[in-house]
Amino acid sequence: MEEVMIRMRMSSHDAHYGGNLVDGARMLGLFGDVATELLIRRDGDEGLFVAYDKVEFKAPVYAGDYIEAVGRIVSEGNSSRKMEFEARKVIVARPEISASAADFLEEPVVVCIASGTCVVPKASQRK
Template sequence: MSDRDVFYGGGVVNGARSITLMNDCANRIMAKVFHNTGHCLEVRKVRLYEPIFAGDYMEFIARIKQQKGKKALIEVRAFKIIQVPEDPPYPSSIDVLEDPPLCTICQFIYEAN
């Protein structure tokens, strides 16, 4: 996440930024499976577990949990894999997390065209 994504004090990134990126992941998995992105009918669940800060590197994992005809329930999870240390010795210092924490879960209902 970059400095332009910061919305709150202390460098906290707005949760909507993660959800936007998760929607991009859902679009890509729809294109891969159905050969078109279709459209989102519903956002079924959003859970924010850990705050995300500017400088964090995120990994998004999307999967189809359920499929009926042209409709798909897609779950996307966001994990923080790299963060900036609290007192970095150098401006480019990072901490690679051995056990990346789950930051956000979002479920979308999509329908293929």
């Protein structure tokens, strides 16, 4: 199936906890954006995210890190679309070196995985 990917730099605005730690809910927001694009490509409509059935946070994310969020539709019903998501850290901030230091990671670090269901009402499906 088709895969959608977005890449975002986490900013100090995303940091919610001490030490510039980013709230895990930010990853779910990225997954929501990926799901929206998947539904637009599949059905010509943004649809609605109904529920997550699994969310696992695997590694911390900090302000300055670059996160790549990917997702794909793994099964379909008449109006439901089951999706799987993965967020990976691809660039890590290095504030201990300098305020602007960062490293590209040769091997991305998986920071979150999830699966959930979206719905596009039959009347809204254009494809």
